[in-house]
Amino acid sequence: MIPPLKIIIADDHPLFRQALVNILTSQFDNVTLFEAETVTALDEILQQHDDADLLLLDLNIPKAHGFNTLVNIRNTYPHIGIVVISGQEDKVTVGKSMSFGAAGFIPKSTSAHQMVKAINSVLAGQQWSPVNSSDLASVTLDSVSSKIASLSPRQHRILMMFADGLLNKQIAYELGLSEATVKAHASAIFLKLGVHTRTQAVIAMSQLYLDKVSLVAEVE
Incomplete structure (x- = not known):
């Protein structure tokens, strides 16, 4: 069947x-x-x-x-x-x-x-x-978008939780991880994105928001 x-x-x-x-x-x-x-x-x-x-x-x-x-x-x-x-x-x-x-x-x-x-x-x-x-064919990803797309599923999930304002303790609870593990993932995320703080990481992530795409479309 x-x-x-x-x-x-x-x-x-x-x-x-x-x-x-x-x-x-x-x-x-x-x-x-x-x-x-x-x-x-x-x-x-x-x-x-x-x-x-x-x-x-x-x-x-x-x-x-x-x-x-x-x-x-x-x-x-x-x-x-x-x-x-x-x-x-x-x-x-x-x-x-x-x-x-x-x-x-x-x-x-x-x-x-x-x-x-x-x-x-x-x-x-x-x-x-x-x-x-x-x-x-003329639509290509910028370097920030490519870096975000290269994050592992777990890293990207944590980055999205950063954007939602969750603290490390809350993220650890939600994902069943230790806070130390969350901090290690955060460090890896910062390294991949070339940033130093959560705020900078979330700002980088915002490049994938639709309003950013619309702005690009209007310029073109």
Whole structure:
């Protein structure tokens, strides 16, 4: 018996999630869907269902920190296909999404028919985006973004917790680590990013926020 297709929908808008549920259940005969409206809920689902086939990820889900959740999930669950679904569909946002490991990019303005076509392409092992690959070739990651993308899953998770304002003691509790281990990870993060403090690390991380991408797009 063929196991059901597992798809996770991570979006904080109930109406849009319901629309995706309706589209997917009508187009796929054997599919199990999971819904998350926050990064915390998404983390829990991924831990319980790390055999998921596909993640439909809204870049603006609460506490996603722009591309940072995409980077973290891509590094932690490399076998799960990720399709970014976003209201921002400029070339830079699409290009960076693909550079950070998304297998596909679907603008929220896309028709249901095209969404299904995109999802089927990704499930078949192909990439899909609304922008020609030749247009995306000019979109490259800056050095800070590349450094952040090179962090280990654990290091990147801790960096995101820094951005959320958690203390070392709180991070240690959340991750089941000792404070000494958290401090060691922090030192490694600072070294990789070429910074000396938490504040500088969080500022570097902010380069992956969507507002930064929008500014770049406007300049271009």
